[in-house]
Amino acid sequence: MTQNKLPALSPSETEILRLVWQLDKATVQDVCDKLPAKRKIAYATVQTLLRRLEKKGYVKHNINGKAHVFFPAVKREHVIKRSVGDFLDRLFGGDPVPLMQYLAEHDKISAEDIEKLKRLTGEK
Amino acid sequence: MTQNKLPALSPSETEILRLVWQLDKATVQDVCDKLPAKRKIAYATVQTLLRRLEKKGYVKHNINGKAHVFFPAVKREHVIKRSVGDFLDRLFGGDPVPLMQYLAEHDKISAEDIEKLKRLTGEK
DNA sequence: TGACGACTTGTACAAATGTACGATATAATG
DNA sequence: CATTATATCGTACATTTGTACAAGTCGTCA
The missing domain is CATH 1.10.4040 (Penicillinase repressor fold)
Structure with missing residues (x-):
């Protein structure tokens, strides 16, 4: 059984999480690039969102050189x-x-x- | 054409608005009573949500004696x-x-x- | 190996959200 | 007309959300 008590996702977090799934593995930059043209968010903002997503348990990350590579932690x-x-x-x-x-x-x-x-x- | 630039609805506001639609016309109390057993919100909270909904333009109200009767202002x-x-x-x-x-x-x-x-x- | 750049981290902050107390106003009742 | 029960209103406040700057870190290229 999958863990069931994850904190709620905010709308923006959901948006970012979707992209992480789509990319499977992604750096902050990757996510930024993948953002729909209509909804541009600053690099720093995406970063924060990913950080929060990780704190909430929705993603994890590995370090590849300098870059953090985020990946989904939930189905x-x-x-x-x-x-x-x-x-x-x-x-x-x-x-x-x-x-x-x-x-x-x-x-x-x-x-x-x-x-x-x-x-x-x-x-x- | 219906007015198009309404401020976004928060999740809780959406929930309340749905009940107002369902009831067609409703006092704070009516909405409270209609809340699903699972999601009980205090009277005062429902009040605030209705106030905000009105400020945002989603509902209006008439006064019937002491009670405010809210009704939808958008389709x-x-x-x-x-x-x-x-x-x-x-x-x-x-x-x-x-x-x-x-x-x-x-x-x-x-x-x-x-x-x-x-x-x-x-x-x- | 030292400077350069790409990335992250820490921190900040205003606005929105969820929640509710205390004071006030008013319809109804005796 | 005074009392009471019921509603509303103003206000408050802790969190969460959206957004981002400035400073630090760590590969990399000359």
């Missing part, structure tokens, strides 16, 4: 579960259907996507 | 759009498919739900 799956759960509770009182509906109605999800999903749940 | 649809968008960006880099997948894989969504959704998008 993505696990964090997603919590985050989605919280989000659902806050905005929809825990009911996932309206969220699906929203996604479906806004062309964020294509019919094919839903097909795929149907197959997934069906086979389960 | 639910509108807030949901923003919230879901932000959430998706933070946790999934904007891609909704993994979210659907998560929901589907965790029995949060039944096959019937997906059927319904499929019909929805199909008819669009």
Whole structure:
């Protein structure tokens, strides 16, 4: 079983953590580079966020020469579960259907996507 | 067009706002009563949250005798759009498919739900 | 091996957030 | 009309969050 009492993630921390997962292993610089053009955060800020993420137990780091190389310390799956759960509770009182509906109605999800999903749940 | 530059909602504010929508019109007390058993917040805290929500423009209130009766000042649809968008960006880099997948894989969504959704998008 | 640069660390700080006490105002009741 | 029960309001305050400067450290290149 995965550790369950991790401190909550702030929005910005979540953003950074996502990039660390995406990169698998990343220096502060790597994360900065990977930031979406729309959401530019200063190097120093990313640093702080990574530091806090580490203190909270979401990432760890190795030292490669001068650089710190951060990597995830928790399963993505696990964090997603919590985050989605919280989000659902806050905005929809825990009911996932309206969220699906929203996604479906806004062309964020294509019919094919839903097909795929149907197959997934069906086979389960 | 709906007003677009509303200040961001904090998690707790979101929670309260959801209840106001649900109740349509609500006093502080009403909101307190409606709070999920798991998430009990003190009366005074709910008050503050409603005040802040009003200052930010998400709710307004009438006075009925001594009691303040709060009601939504923004379309639910509108807030949901923003919230879901932000959430998706933070946790999934904007891609909704993994979210659907998560929901589907965790029995949060039944096959019937997906059927319904499929019909929805199909008819669009 | 000494100077240069890339990185980290320590520290700071304003704003936002979560939470709530004490004082005040008011509807209702006897 | 005085009392009481109930609400609100102003205010407060510890944390968390977002953001970042300045100083220190450690490879590296000439």
